[in-house]
Amino acid sequence: MGLMNSTPAKILPAKILIVDDQPANLTLLGNVLNAAGYRVFPVSSGIQALKLLERHVPDLMLLDIRMPGMDGFELLGQIQNLPQCAGIPILFISADDALDSKVRAFELGAVDYLNKPFQAREVLARVGTHLRLHSLQKQLEQQILALEQANQTIHELSIRDELTQLHNRRYFNSQALELLKSLEQENAKVAVVMADIDRFKSINDTFSHPIGDVVLQQVAQILASYSQKADHSRENNLLARFGGEEFALLLPHTSLEGAVQLCENIRQGVEQFSWDEIRPELRVTISLGVASNPPYTLSSLLSWADECLYQAKNRGRNRVYAQRVL
Ligand SMILES: [Mg+2]
Structure with a gap:
């Protein structure tokens, strides 16, 4: 009407x-x-x-x-x-x-x-x-x-990324701020992950952008399934497409070690995914940086996770790098 x-x-x-x-x-x-x-x-x-x-x-x-x-x-x-x-x-x-x-x-x-x-x-x-x-x-x-x-x-359009159907950066930031506030009140652990598809530009260049889009969607799906699988009691895990080929994950009530384990599972999940139906010669890996509290400020957790992601890339990609926020 x-x-x-x-x-x-x-x-x-x-x-x-x-x-x-x-x-x-x-x-x-x-x-x-x-x-x-x-x-x-x-x-x-x-x-x-x-x-x-x-x-x-x-x-x-x-x-x-x-x-x-x-x-x-x-x-x-x-x-x-x-x-x-x-x-x-x-x-x-x-x-x-x-x-x-x-x-x-x-x-x-x-x-x-x-x-x-x-x-x-x-x-x-x-x-x-x-x-x-x-x-x-x-x-x-x-x-x-x-x-x-x-x-x-x-509202739905404003909080979702159209391509991957994950939440978008704006939603992640607003929800993360609230989550961190309540986690700080209960003095709970929290970890933040930044993940990035390795050499994504070369995937796009070699296989074309539509294939690149499929890779983004598939990696998003793997991230979503692992971040849900982690622990069914934790419905508050917050996952978003953060930028081009970059994803952010906030894990409440999770230690640095727990987050590293989850990230390692995700890394393997992406590495072992079979692209045979799309392009048999396609290889996709991701690098992940993990930061954990204290403190509870979103900006410091994100920039530490980003720094760790940089370290993971620097050390050869397809790996998890983690560090507590100092
Ligand atoms: Mg009458």
């Missing part, structure tokens, strides 16, 4: 349920509404009305009050229990013009109160107004729903 240029409501005639125990009233009121183009469902008791509402949901209801058996007030209460009738405008039309009855009708949830004998033009004016208000309200609800869905989509 378009938000700004929503199409006009469907041109089907509005359906109106009228309930009155007097056949003459039903006929008179029904004729007035019919002549104005409405589709009228006339019934002569509350029981019949409830039966009809099981199969048909009208756009508006006009209820008599004084009826044998179930009166209009009771019928209103029953209708309000029907989920399919939620929000449908209900008007009373009654010979009873006592103030108490009118006030009670509104208190129970009716939107209007018409006196009998009625003036046709007045009935049509009020019915038209309530139908318009109701349709505007429905439109508004749909637009709010569409906006909420659009917001949700925008």
